[in-house]
Amino acid sequence: xxxxxxxxxxxxxxxxxxxxxxxxxxxxxxxxxxxxxxxxxxxxxxxxxxxxxxxxxxxxxxxxxxxxxxxxxxxxxxxxxxxxxxxxxxxxxxxxxxxxxxxxxxxxxxxxxxxxxxxxxxxxxxxxxxxxxxxxxxxxxxxxxxxxxxxxxxxxxxxxxxxxxxxxxxxxxxxxxxxxxxxxxxxxxxxxxxxxxxxxxxxxxxxxxxxxxxxxxxxxxxxxxxxxxxxxxxxxxxxxxxxxxxxxxxxxxxxxxxxxxxxxxxxxxxxxxxxxxxxxxxxxxxxxxxxxxxxxxxxxxxxxxxxxxxxxxxxxxxxxxxxxxxx
Amino acid sequence: xxxxxxxxxxxxxxxxxxxxxxxxxxxxxxxxxxxxxxxxxxxxxxxxxxxxxxxxxxxxxxxxxxxxxxxxxxxxxxxxxxxxxxxxxxxxxxxxxxxxxxxxxxxxxxxxxxxxxxxxxxxxxxxxxxxxxxxxxxxxxxxxxxxxxxxxxxxxxxxxxxxxxxxxxxxxxxxxxxxxxxxxxxxxxxxxxxxxxxxxxxxxxxxxxxxxxxxxxxxxxxxxxxxxxxxxxxxx
Numbered sequence: 001x002x003x004x005x006x007x008x009x010x011x012x013x014x015x016x017x018x019x020x021x022x023x024x025x026x027x028x029x030x031x032x033x034x035x036x037x038x039x040x041x042x043x044x045x046x047x048x049x050x051x052x053x054x055x056x057x058x059x060x061x062x063x064x065x066x067x068x069x070x071x072x073x074x075x076x077x078x079x080x081x082x083x084x085x086x087x088x089x090x091x092x093x094x095x096x097x098x099x100x101x102x103x104x105x106x107x108x109x110x111x112x113x114x115x116x117x118x119x120x121x122x123x124x125x126x127x128x129x130x131x132x133x134x135x136x137x138x139x140x141x142x143x144x145x146x147x148x149x150x151x152x153x154x155x156x157x158x159x160x161x162x163x164x165x166x167x168x169x170x171x172x173x174x175x176x177x178x179x180x181x182x183x184x185x186x187x188x189x190x191x192x193x194x195x196x197x198x199x200x201x202x203x204x205x206x207x208x209x210x211x212x213x214x215x216x217x218x219x220x221x222x223x224x225x226x227x228x229x230x231x232x233x234x235x236x237x238x239x240x241x242x243x244x245x246x247x248x249x250x251x252x253x254x255x256x257x258x259x260x261x262x263x264x265x266x267x268x269x270x271x272x273x274x275x276x277x278x279x280x281x282x283x284x285x286x287x288x289x290x291x292x293x294x295x296x297x298x299x300x301x302x303x304x305x306x307x308x309x310x311x312x313x314x315x316x317x318x319x320x321x322x323x324x325x326x327x
Numbered sequence: 328x329x330x331x332x333x334x335x336x337x338x339x340x341x342x343x344x345x346x347x348x349x350x351x352x353x354x355x356x357x358x359x360x361x362x363x364x365x366x367x368x369x370x371x372x373x374x375x376x377x378x379x380x381x382x383x384x385x386x387x388x389x390x391x392x393x394x395x396x397x398x399x400x401x402x403x404x405x406x407x408x409x410x411x412x413x414x415x416x417x418x419x420x421x422x423x424x425x426x427x428x429x430x431x432x433x434x435x436x437x438x439x440x441x442x443x444x445x446x447x448x449x450x451x452x453x454x455x456x457x458x459x460x461x462x463x464x465x466x467x468x469x470x471x472x473x474x475x476x477x478x479x480x481x482x483x484x485x486x487x488x489x490x491x492x493x494x495x496x497x498x499x500x501x502x503x504x505x506x507x508x509x510x511x512x513x514x515x516x517x518x519x520x521x522x523x524x525x526x527x528x529x530x531x532x533x534x535x536x537x538x539x540x541x542x543x544x545x546x547x548x549x550x551x552x553x554x555x556x557x558x559x560x561x562x563x
Contacts, residue, residue, distance in 0.1 A: 175427075175436065178420075182428050185417035192411060193480075194400045194432045 023158055027151040035150045037267060039222065042157035045259040046215040047240035048247070049164050050208040055241070056249035057177070058201060059184040061112075064103065064119035066236035067126050068096040068209040072216020073223070073231040074130070077143035080221065085148060089156060089217045096213025097206045104202035120237065127232035134228065142227035145220050156218040164211045169252055180204060239266075246288050248295025257296055328355045329391075330484055330515050331376070336385035338368075338375050345371050347540045349385070353484065353517050358510050360518045360526045360547075362560060363536035369519045370412070372536070373486055377409050378402045389484070404432055408482035410473055412489045418462035422453055425461050425472055429479025439479065446475040449508065467498045474505060484515045491522040503529045523560040527551055535560075 027035050047065055055062050072092035079088050107118045134141045171177045179200055182190040191197045220226065239262070247258020265284070269277035292299050331353040338346040345368045353359045363369050374380045376387050378399040386395045394402055403409075417425050426446060430439040447454040450471040456464070461472060470490075477485055490506070491499040499522060507529055510516055520526040527533060527547045534544040535556060543553060550556045 175431070178424055178427060179431065181420060181424070182417050185419040186415055189411075189415040189417060190428070192399075192409070192415065193428055193476075194403055195428075 020158075020162065024155075027154060032150065035154050037264075039150065039154050039157060039219070040267065041260055041263045042154070042161050043215050043219050044239060044243060044263040045161055045256050046157065046164055046211055047236065048243040048255040048259045049161070049168060050211040051240040052244045052249050052255040053164075053168050053171070053211075054204050054208040056244060056255070057180040057184055058204065060108070060201070060205075061116040061241070062119045062205070063116055063234075063237040063241065064100070064122050064209075065212055065240050066232055066234055067103075067119075067123045068100060068212040069216040069236045070123075070126065070228075070231035070233075071096045071099055072213040072218075073220040073226050074143075075213070076217045076220030077145050077226055077231075080146040085152075085156075085218075085221070089214055092217025092220075093210045093214040096216070097210040100209030101202055101206040104205040108198060108201045108205065120234075123232055123234055123237055127228050130228035130232065142225055142230075144225055145223060147224070148218075148221035150222065153218055153222055157215065160211060160214050160218070165252070165256075167207075167211075172252065176200075242285055244295075246285070246292075246295055248292075248297030248299075250294055250301070251297045254295055254297040261296070329353075330355045330357075330389070331517065332388040333372075333376065334386045334388070336372070336375060336387070337383045338371055338380060339383050340371075345539050346375070346382075349536075349539070349541055351534050351541065351544070353515060355515055356510065356513070357531045358506060358516045358518065358529060360520055360530040360533045361536055362520055362523045362526065362533060364521065367536045368539040369536055370488060373409065373488055373519060377407060377486065400432065403480055404434060406481065406483035407486065408477045408480045408484075409486045410477045410488060410490075412492050416461045416469060416472055416476070419460060421458050421460055422464075422472055423457045425476055426453075426479050429476035430481070432480065435480050438481070442479050442481060446478050449478070449505075449512070450475055466494055467501055470494065470498065470502050471505065474509070478509075478514075482514070484517065485509070487516065487518045489519060489521065491520065491525070499525060523556070 023038070026038065047069065051062065051065055054060070072095075075092035075095050076088055079091055082088075083091065103119070103122055107115060107122075110118055171180070179190065179195045182193075182195060183197060183201065187197060223230070240259075243258040243262045244255040245258070246262055247256065248254035266277070266281065269280055273280060288295070294301070329352055333349060333351050336346055336349040337344065349368075349372060351359075351361070361369055361372065371380065375382050378394070378397050378401070381396060386393060388394065389402075389405060389407060392405070394405065417428060420428070423443075426443055427439055430436055430442055435442065452468060453471055453475055456468070461469070464472060477487075487506070490502050494502065503525055506516055506518065518526060518530065527550060530547045532544070532546050533550050535542050535550070543550065543555060545553070551561070
């Protein structure tokens, strides 16, 4: 029994390390397309994990992910030729952090749908201001970006993903994570107990945006050209949200699973049904919200519970028979 | 020994005066109840004592220290804990997490394990259901959890706002019994209630608040005999 517990405890970390090793080795022996696909998957994994880090725990639905992703892209466009790549990526994260802290300080007093709407319009605002600035002040529209090889981008994204997973895991286990979920559960009571609600929300919002900015800055090097409309694309707000919900937020790996399945699905749909793909996508989403409110992770938990109950029942009826025959 | 002393408190909401010259005191180890109808100013008085509302004049003294005007978190840290109306639990968190949140402030966080053990000796049922989500608890268990969370900040004096709020008569009785048990374990309790009949049963002393003024006070026995209380609150 004890040995079984121990082996169970080490199972997840061992699987994770093996998976990581496999991913690290992958660019050496796969087709280049595989690396490109994995890049997209990792990018969406980072976006939906960081979305879940803030919105999943506190219950404040943010649709500003595209704004922070765009800040990352623009950082790369402006600083890509000046700074070395690692520094440029870090700057992307920092600028997103600062922007998110400013937006959070203004808007995190808003509740529920108002916060969601405000964050959504933030993306539009930044996009249009940027567009206006390029046309009227700078006189140049769009930027070319320094190219970095697919494998390098892949390793950067992998590193960011691992870091983000680690940070999320540590937060979930800590007093800080407890306070975050208390905000999601009953904000008023949290304030009563002495949690500094506003500071905590603003900091977590900024922290989650930091990772989005990192991902944006490194992904920019795979795109040759960006302008405001490409950088601040609202899909980067909607997809991570949908992926996190699709995967389920009750578990650390829910958003990861959601992002992996969803981005793969997106890739297939785009190539097979280029015209109907948004429609099919929407359909899958509606079905998920209707029938899988807790996502794939929730589905797995329900199935496991049902199996357990069925097993218990079986044992009980077997035990009952046994008792009756012995009497 | 005097635990809490409120002297000549006057409180306004804008231009409207809600509390008029309110004075009361609570001694160590007592259960004191403040009764009054809706809108009498009971919750306002509690909010003033715990620092959420600032009084226009008057003073609040806790264990000989003047605490008038201090912010709520400092008052909590000094040993006053406040259970708001309806308990206000964290429905999506487990019992254990709810309790841990009760000792969120720095000093209490270090000793949360010992405090939790103590809470479990008061309410063994909570220990059995440690991992269960708060929203799956019954009304009585929620009341236990609310009280338990209140104890997790290590208070000397506990305020309970409308303990009987939304509870079935049987549970009201049980909740009051829990209060007595807590008192017997060294806690001083200040209770606000509309359920005059039952709260006078367990309280040592009582104050009656009407339209923002204390109109009478005395031991529970005295108040039960008083014509005014019998007529206005007990319906006899």
